[in-house]
Amino acid sequence: MDIIESHIALPAAARTRARIYQYDEYDREFLRERVGEFRAQVERRLAGALTEDEFKPLRLMNGLYLQLHAYMLRCAVPYGVLSSRQLRQLAHIARTYDRGFGHFTTRQNLQFNWIKLEQAPDVLATLAEADLHSIQTSGNCIRNVTTDEFAGAAADEVVDPRVYAEILRQWSTLHPEFSYLPRKFKIAITGAPNDRAAIQVHDIGLVARRGPSGETGFEVWAGGGLGRVPLIGTKLRDWLDEPDFLSYMEAILRVYNALGGRENIHKARVKILLRDVGAARFIEMVEQEFATLPRGKFRLEPEVIAAIRAHFAPPPFETLPHAEATLARQVAADAAFADWVAHNTHPHQRPGYISAVISLKPIGGIPGDATAEQMDAVADLADRYSFDEIRVTHVQNLVLPHVRQDELFDLWRALDALGLATPNIGTVTDIIACPGLDYCSLANARAIPVAQMLSERFADLQRQYEIGPISINISGCINACGHHHVGAIGILGVDKKGEEYYQITLGGSAGNDAAIGEIVGPSVPYEGVVGVVETLIRTYLARREPGETFLAAYRRLGMAPFKEALHAAA
Amino acid sequence: MPLLENGRLAEDRFVVVADDAPLPSDAPALIAFARLQREAEALAGRNAALGIQVASATAPEDIAPFLDRVALVVVEFPKFRDGRGFSIGRALRERYGYTGEIRAVGHVLPDQHAFLLRCGFTAVAVPDGADLAPWAAALGRFRVAYQAGMDAATPVSLLRRRMALSRALG
Numbered sequence: 001m002d003i004i005e006s007h008i009a010l011p012a013a014a015r016t017r018a019r020i021y022q023y024d025e026y027d028r029e030f031l032r033e034r035v036g037e038f039r040a041q042v043e044r045r046l047a048g049a050l051t052e053d054e055f056k057p058l059r060l061m062n063g064l065y066l067q068l069h070a071y072m073l074r075c076a077v078p079y080g081v082l083s084s085r086q087l088r089q090l091a092h093i094a095r096t097y098d099r100g101f102g103h104f105t106t107r108q109n110l111q112f113n114w115i116k117l118e119q120a121p122d123v124l125a126t127l128a129e130a131d132l133h134s135i136q137t138s139g140n141c142i143r144n145v146t147t148d149e150f151a152g153a154a155a156d157e158v159v160d161p162r163v164y165a166e167i168l169r170q171w172s173t174l175h176p177e178f179s180y181l182p183r184k185f186k187i188a189i190t191g192a193p194n195d196r197a198a199i200q201v202h203d204i205g206l207v208a209r210r211g212p213s214g215e216t217g218f219e220v221w222a223g224g225g226l227g228r229v230p231l232i233g234t235k236l237r238d239w240l241d242e243p244d245f246l247s248y249m250e251a252i253l254r255v256y257n258a259l260g261g262r263e264n265i266h267k268a269r270v271k272i273l274l275r276d277v278g279a280a281r282f283i284e285m286v287e288q289e290f291a292t293l294p295r296g297k298f299r300l301e302p303e304v305i306a307a308i309r310a311h312f313a314p315p316p317f318e319t320l321p322h323a324e325a326t327l328a329r330q331v332a333a334d335a336a337f338a339d340w341v342a343h344n345t346h347p348h349q350r351p352g353y354i355s356a357v358i359s360l361k362p363i364g365g366i367p368g369d370a371t372a373e374q375m376d377a378v379a380d381l382a383d384r385y386s387f388d389e390i391r392v393t394h395v396q397n398l399v400l401p402h403v404r405q406d407e408l409f410d411l412w413r414a415l416d417a418l419g420l421a422t423p424n425i426g427t428v429t430d431i432i433a434c435p436g437l438d439y440c441s442l443a444n445a446r447a448i449p450v451a452q453m454l455s456e457r458f459a460d461l462q463r464q465y466e467i468g469p470i471s472i473n474i475s476g477c478i479n480a481c482g483h484h485h486v487g488a489i490g491i492l493g494v495d496k497k498g499e500e501y502y503q504i505t506l507g508g509s510a511g512n513d514a515a516i517g518e519i520v521g522p523s524v525p526y527e528g529v530v531g532v533v534e535t536l537i538r539t540y541l542a543r544r545e546p547g548e549t550f551l552a553a554y555r556r557l558g559m560a561p562f563k564e565a566l567h568a569a570a
Numbered sequence: 571m572p573l574l575e576n577g578r579l580a581e582d583r584f585v586v587v588a589d590d591a592p593l594p595s596d597a598p599a600l601i602a603f604a605r606l607q608r609e610a611e612a613l614a615g616r617n618a619a620l621g622i623q624v625a626s627a628t629a630p631e632d633i634a635p636f637l638d639r640v641a642l643v644v645v646e647f648p649k650f651r652d653g654r655g656f657s658i659g660r661a662l663r664e665r666y667g668y669t670g671e672i673r674a675v676g677h678v679l680p681d682q683h684a685f686l687l688r689c690g691f692t693a694v695a696v697p698d699g700a701d702l703a704p705w706a707a708a709l710g711r712f713r714v715a716y717q718a719g720m721d722a723a724t725p726v727s728l729l730r731r732r733m734a735l736s737r738a739l740g
Contacts, residue, residue, distance in 0.1 A: 026714050030713075033711055036711070037681075058681055174715070176686075176689050177653075177656045179656075254657055257657045262652060292665050294664060
């Protein structure tokens with residue numbers, strides 16, 4: 001690993017206006033080396049030099065899973081940020097190596113479901129052409145870091161989390177010490193007071209904040225997670241100084257790597273270690289490790305941060321004095337546009353700009369699925385309306401982060417023509433669903449058709465709006481990829497003597513008020529799910545106070561009225 | 571078992587000594603860590619080099635008090651998926667300043683070779699008859715690293731090189 005300073009190339013002249021991390025020749029060479037490594041690993045596997053047991057973690061750390069019908073490749077979308085060029089490359093892969101579509105996930109990634117093992121190295125090479133990869137999207141290592149989909153755009157943002165997410169991405173990439181952890185390890189970071197990154201249900205959750213003198217620091221949480229044992233994280237630190245950012249990550253990971261469970265896969269996440277030793281002892285061990293680390297070695301220098309931050313500098317925003325007024329006039333003139341603006345936009349930090357959410361939840365559709373044609377179309381719209389930039393949300397939708405308010409109407413019309421203007425963000429049909437038994441070898445039950453049935457049942461827009469904000473999350477098994485524990489209504493597929501049954505939970509949340517849902521009543525068969533959700537919604541509508549969301553009503557009323565209603569309806 | 575020292579085939583100068591056998595007084599001897607703990611006093615006067623073999627569950631702080639008496643720490647990898655050994659190597663070097671040999675034995679893959687060296691290991695025992703080509707290839711695979719490690723060959727991380735670059739450009 002000789003390092004020759006003269007080989008350092010400047011980031012290639014910006015071919016995109018998108019504020020992605022721009023690869024330099026080192027990054028590109030690294031990706032090529034990684035593809036070469038994987039190609040050789042596949043060859044060794046095919047030659048029998050690697051057993052399947054040995055090959056499995058290696059392919060998983062390149063995002064390659066063996067599912068029910070084929071290999072699935074999970075491509076990393078680092079912290080959910082894509083350039084239009086990258087999205088087009090994903091569309092190209094969908095067409096060339098898959099069946100013409102991809103599936104956006106709750107980890108802000110993109111999965112291809114029909115990949116052939118022998119073509120996988122070529123797919124990785126094709127990803128690398130667009131500075132994309134699938135490194136550490138699976139396996140017992142530090143996974144793709146997730147963040148707020150409105151990072152760098154949201155009006156309520158205090159610190160841009162992309163800078164630190166990218167630093168974490170680089171730091172964790174092929175980390176020599178932390179690539180064979182007891183279990184997977186997920187880090188989420190937000191830089192806004194309203195947590196849109198679900199930081200309390202991650203192995204490490206970070207809140208970037210400002211100190212009294214404007215300096216950046218971090219609130220550090222650990223030990224949250226879903227899966228078999230859902231737990232809300234514990235706050236380790238109210239404040240971590242910015243220069244110690246990576247030292248503290250090293251300390252947490254070191255403690256976990258040494259002491260995390262390795263006997264039982266279901267007891268191997270850091271949340272179990274933290275729970276078993278107790279929060280106080282866990283914090284003590286981390287702080288002890290932190291105190292003995294050579295902090296200078298891991299110190300995050302201001303110059304490094306500034307160099308990374310430069311990649312995320314604001315795009316060339318214009319001063320737009322009358323954009324708000326234009327938008328208000330258009331909203332007043334068109335009810336359908338008004339519905340879309342009310343539900344599918346998010347306030348921007350720059351006057352005259354707004355973020356637009358593209359729903360990947362058409363009525364009756366598969367949550368998070370996008371065809372190659374749709375990806376290309378969204379990429380074109382990003383070029384035209386959002387400085388070449390796209391975001392993936394952990395709710396499986398897309399975002400154009402930087403749209404001029406006076407161009408929003410044109411964007412909406414273009415989306416509408418493509419069937420991508422479903423105005424249902426945050427409503428009862430904006431459902432999270434994992435791939436479930438239609439694809440996944442771990443699943444007990446189907447998730448996608450349940451989402452589709454619910455979407456059809458609540459198709460009426462006025463009824464969706466009457467019901468108001470609510471999250472319905474569906475997982476096909478206890479591994480909880482569909483985040484069912486943190487849905488206001490959670491639906492979990494279980495296997496009951498070979499039949500698909502569903503356990504329903506109420507009261508979950510992934511936001512600042514994070515909570516794990518509680519089971520309401522006995523599990524129901526596949527055919528019964530829609531009826532149960534209908535009863536729960538009707539009960540809420542009958543009992544709610546003005547302005548009260550489903551979650552707020554549940555918290556006030558408790559489980560009893562919902563349980564009674566289900567019992568009466570059964 | 572062939573021994574790869576920083577990627578090169580090397581002679582193993584240590585003699586493995588069973589728990590109930592006497593130690594050779596004039597040759598480097600490798601014993602179980604538990605034996606050194608048990609017989610610390612009896613072994614105190616020994617002049618020839620001493621090596622210890624530790625399980626992956628061993629806490630580095632338990633090894634630390636003995637480090638000035640040993641020239642070799644052999645870390646067991648019961649399964650290649652058990653990554654505790656990486657942290658042991660790292661802690662011995664970084665926290666306790668140990669400068670002797672650290673060797674990996676057990677189930678280790680060529681794909682982990684570079685990680686081992688970056689965590690402070692000096693050698694790995696590979697299975698008899700193993701094809702050494704993948705082991706060698708693994709060391710030449712990546713020219714850059716994105717984070718600080720223990721290997722001198724990677725003086726600064728990519729993050730830091732960017733910093734150096736921006737300085738150079740003023």
